[in-house]
Amino acid sequence: MSSTSKQNRGDGCKRAKRSRSLLPEEEADQRGNTGGGEDTLKKDSEADQRVNVDGGEVTLKKGPWTKKEDEILVDHIKKHGEGNWNAVQKESGLARCGKSCRLRWFNHLRPGLKKGSFTAEEERLIFEYHFLKGSKWAHMAALLPGRTDNEIKNFWYTRSKKRQRAGLPIYPNEITSKYSFNGSQESADILANESSQSDETENFNMDITDLDLKDYKFCPDMLPPFFDSQDAWIRHRYLISSSSASVPEVFDQYGQYPMLSTPFDPILDTNLLHGYDNPIPGFHAASNISSSEPIYGSMSFELPSFQSSPTQQCTWSGMYVSPLPSFESVDTPVQAPPIESCLSVPVPVPDSPDWSHLIDPIVYYNSDQNLEGTSIDSLQANTESMAPNEADISTQWNGLDYDQCPALSTRQINISRWFHSEIETSLDDIYGDAFNDQLPADSSFDKEDNLNQKGLALPNAVLDSG
DNA sequence: AATTTAACCAACCGCCAGAGA
């Protein structure tokens, strides 16, 4: 739906209602002639809505953007980069406040935005994250590349209302039961107030992956700054090697998300640090649990699946061609994690081609292991030229040597709890024969043993923040 | 065919935090 088809809402700006048959240009004209002194906008907004031009006060436009306005905004950002949004109006002549320009850019104009319906995986993540963390739309957007917080928010409200109307609990049973206390049947009963098991949520039930994670540690410095390094949910998703000493520049000028320092969340962290399966939403408790405390027990692990935003793809995976245009002001390459400590493995998802370039499990290895040198370099060489295209990736992985990426040899790696409809999908399945061809023909070949022989034994305790 | 309802979506608002003067 184009923005120009929208009418402005009656938010205090007294403007004549338009008929829906107006052309965009007509809409723009009409909008431009409205507003003014009759505004009931409060103080904070008034400053946004009026600017001084040639000594006089000009009322800024509101409402849907026209194509021409979009072009002006895009052109300005191409020339000057993002930021300083209030200057956009002054320099470009756009009769839009800085906030409006920023919103328009981030939600509609910036490169890499993913349009279209939400996938089941996206929906799962949204519901799960909301269950755990509440209305952190921007955080969710960070986990759903190409999606905007606004889009996610709209989706959430629509879906949650729909479920409520249908007499269903807001959260699917699979989520509530998953995060209920172990052994707490009461809690489970309360939460599991859902009448039916539907296909749409059946994949919430996860199992522990077989991935050997002894050498994969959690390194808070490598987290997107958006996330709380104390957050076990996040820690669970972003296992990285403690050998990573440097802190990469995560977000470039296109980064949607600020360098937030999310405060410690006693609700989630207390629960999660005691075991991934055990949090109870709304359970507030002071926690003195050390962030370095390993998580054992029922916690399930998966390959760290960094759901980078489009702007972060090249940052974290270090291999994709950025979809962004080469604006002069944003040409400065972002720093990727050192290859010595990190490998980024693109994982195409056969049933969800759109996700193929989004799911970037980052496989970090311990440099103490026998994985240094040419094998890593060659893997990097292999991956650097990869395009975020499923077919391309599948093809190019054909040349991957088993020895070069031990993590890939582990079956039933849970690539992404939320982003893959096939929970038990192994990389073998993903890469098919091209991958299996790398393995010994002996049917009794034990990959785990093989890993052990390579000094990559499979541990249980994983999170060691060192 | 007309009307009503639901779903989707863009855009706005207030609030707030951080940076800088």
Place this chain on the structure above:
DNA sequence: ATCTCTGGCGGTTGGTTAAAT
């Protein structure tokens, strides 16, 4: 320490479209 500016976030509104009646 205080104020102002800027920009980010979450909540909300209401227009448009699709589906249902």
